[in-house]
Amino acid sequence: MLHDGVAVLSLDRPPINNLSFELRTHLLQALDAANADPAVEAIVLHGNDKVFSGGVDINEFGSDLATRSPSLPELIRAVENSRKPVVAALGDLCLGGGLELALGCHYRVFSASARIGLPEVTLGLLPGAGGTQLLPRAIGLDAALNLILSGRQQAAADFRDTALVDELATEDLRAAAVDFARRLSADTVPWPRLRDRPLRVEVEDELYIHFVRDRLKGQKGQGPAPLAALEAVAAAGRLPVDEGLEEEGRLFAGLHAGPQSRALCHAFLAERAAGKIPGIDDSTPTIPVERVGVVGAGTMGTGIAIVFLNAGFEVALLESGEQALERGLAVVREHFAGLLAKKRLDQAQCDALLGKLSGSLDYAALGDVQLAVEAVFEDLEVKRQVLRRLDEALPDGAILASNTSTLDLNLLAEATSRPESVVGLHFFSPAQVMRLLEVVRGRRTADSVMATAMRLGKRLQKVSVASGVCDGFIGNRMLNEYLRVAGLLLDAGALPWQIDRALETWGMAMGPFRMCDMAGNDIGWAIRKRQRAADPGLRFSATADLLCEQGRFGQKTGKGWYRYEAGRRGGTPDPEVERLIDAYRTRAGLLPRTIGDREIVERCIYALVNEGARLLEEGIALRASDVDVVYLAGYGFPRLRGGPMHYAEEQGLANVVRRMREFACEEGGDARFWTPAPLLVRLAEHDLGFGRAGELQ
Structure with missing residues (x-):
């Protein structure tokens, strides 16, 4: 599009203008055409007022499309070498490769509300298209290093006095960029390029680099990307730009080929895929929700109330007794008072949030809510009684949600006259902190209810994963086997602190025994009693019960x-x-053996994998990546390993199956559990990953 001598080249690949091979190709063709057109005096690259570009297309990672010519670095070099000035018109968001493309332009006009970021370290990578070399030349080495290593977004206006920002547009961004381009004079030829700017490295910069390097080397669980990014930025200060770009490319290639980047990219894509449910899309009708009821003012109920208040909902908190209600309301008020004291809220914001909170002892107070969440004691009959009361009190069309973590949602729904309106919303404790939300679909849950619940999860800033109905759903059903195997390791000769240390060293946020102590060992005790009654053949260590x-x-x-x-x-x-465990082994005739950390990790993690495969076979989980999301977002699984199912694929499913069979054949081994899930066996035999299970005949 030509505007009085200014060619406007629009990036048009909704929703965030990812720089795919196709878009790169078209953009380069348009750039070449504009340079060849004598009617064009200047060029503007424009996405839209909301997004310039979210960066490279992560879906192309691992394929030749990511590096096929024109690659992103090739496109940026073409922009830098354009015979006519190129102005980037940067809307509210410019990330990753999109920012690197903007750095290759001669000028940059930002929306006044624009935010920029280089989030590559969160994917186990570094900016690999010039970001580590050009950004320091634009804003200074220390500021660039902070932006690159944090992966966070920052307001472009913070850099208004640097070479990054040529102008801030307060109104029409594209018009402002076109006007800026039109005002450019031929006297400025050659057009300014960030690559040509000298980068002065002061003594303070060198000291800062040494400080950050030492700090990164002392941190665990972050993978190699931050340190590699630091070295790339440091190279910008000591090498000519072309040599610095070569060093950046070498470091990027090493990260891209590594397992940590594969795991982090998988985790990123898995979270995006988790919101997709077959048969439900943007056309599925949803139920408007603005006022919410929460039944139960204990730890979970107050946490859920805080989550909804933070998202802007009105919340009515219901309890059966005055003292319990007042305690619950006080917990909520104290939470926001704490945020006020830490200056994360101002007084007006705090007052506004608490102004949306009310408490009651009467179910009639929920007569105008569109959603009610029961968060009472984990007992089937107690929860059924609450749902009956909600069924009577809530208006037609309202959603009845249960926060149950293990109980049969179908049995709960049968207690109401509207099972199609019942859904599980399994928050994880503390609800105001944990990112995971399991959205449990009952046998008769309506599509509109599921669609509403998934969208609510996004509004609540949760990672929502759909689950079918079974004992424990996805996360807790797998956790049960993980804990059971950890207990059997005690019988075999390990000690709780050895098991915890092995798994925490491997990357788990918390070992199984520390986790049980934090949650309360009585919770697991109650679950084991129920499971033994249902399945007397299920093997548990007796040590947890004795405790x-x-x-x-x-x-x-x-x-x-x-x-x-x-x-x-x-x-x-x-x-x-330790004496309790020894005494139990003696009474049970168990001979302890030496167990290494590797075996501890294999048994516990492969227990998750095997049960995850069974969940996939039964249709409880929609996809293997959903299982990974549950464990990454809710159970402290190390993100650098991508989740249990991804980790199993990295190990090779055939190797996992072989190891499980070895466990099953050992004397005293739990052959029933360690029999690999049929899906796992079939995938291993056909050399397929979980994502290709549909290819099995």
Whole structure:
């Protein structure tokens, strides 16, 4: 499009103008055509007022499309070498490769509200199209390093006095960029290029680089990307730009070929895919929700209330007793008072949020809500009674949600006259902190209810994953086997702190025994009683029950698998627990053996994998990547390993199956559990990954 001598080249690949091979090709062709057209005096690259570009197309990673000519670096070099000035018109968001493309332009006009970022480190990468070399030349080495290593977004206006920003547009962005281009004078030829700007590195910059390098080397669980990004930026300060770009490319290639980047990219795409449910799309009608009821003012109920208040909903908190209600309301108020004290809210914001909170002892107070979430004690009959009361109180069309973590949602729905309106919303504790939300679809849950629940999850800033109905749904059903295998490792010869240490060293946020102490060992005790009644053949270690019989319920009682002393963070190994385990082994005739950390990790993680495969076979989980999302967002699984199912693929499914069969054949091995899931076996035999299960005949 030509505007009085200015060619406007629009990036048009909704929703975020990812720089795919196709878009790169068309953009280069348009750039060449504009340079060849004598009627064109200047060129403007424009996305739209909301997004310039979100960067490269991550879906092309691992294919030749990512590097096929014109690659992004080739496109940027073409922009830099344009015979006519190129002005980037940058809307509200410019990220990753999109920002690198803008850095290759001769001038940059930003929307006044624009935000920029280079999030590559969150994908196990570094900016690989010139970002580590050009951004320091635009805003200074230390500012560029902070932006690159954090992966966070920052307001472009913060850099208005640097070479990054030539103008901030307060109104029509494209018109402002065209006007800017029109005002350019031929006297400025050759057009300014960031690559030609000298980068002065002061002594303070060198000291800062050394400080950051030492800090990064001392951090665990971050992978190689931050340190590689630091070295690339450091190269910008000591090498000519072309040599710096070569170093950046070498470091990028090393990261791109590594397992951490594959895992992080998988996690990123998995979270995006988790919101997609077959048969439900943007055309599926949803139920407007602005006022929400929460039944139960305990830890979970107050956390859920806080989540909804933070998202702008009106919340009515319901309890059966005055004291319990007042305690719950006080917890919510204290939460926001804490944010006020930390200056994360101002007084007006705090007052506005709390102004949307009300409390009641009467179900009639929920007569105008569009959604109610029960968060009462995890007992089937208690929850059925609450749902009956909600069924009577809520208006027609309202959604009845249960926060159950294990119970049969279909049985809960049968307690109401509208099972099609019942859905599971399984928040994880503490609800105001944990990112995961399992959205459980009952046998009769309506599409509109599921669609509404998934969109609510996004508004609540949760990672929502759809699950079918089974004992524990996706996360807790798998967790049950993980904990059960950890318990059987105690029988075999390991100790709780060895198991925790092995898994935490491997990358888990918390080992299984620390986790049980934090959650309360009595919770697992109740679950085991219920599961034994349903399946007497299920093998458990008796040590956890013996622990509970002594009242060692964890942190809340000061004793669990560990001892918890006042004023000290975390627990310490307790000789009493070791004696309890030894005594049990003796009574049971169990001969302990030496167990290595590798075996501990294999058994516990492969237990997750095997149960995850069974969930896929049964249709409880829609896709293997959903299983990964559940464990990454809700259970402290290391993101650098991509989730249990991705990790199994990295190990080779045939190797995983072989190891499980070895466990099954060992003397005293739990052959019933360690029999690999049929889906796992078929995939291994055909050398296929979980994502290609549909190819099986």
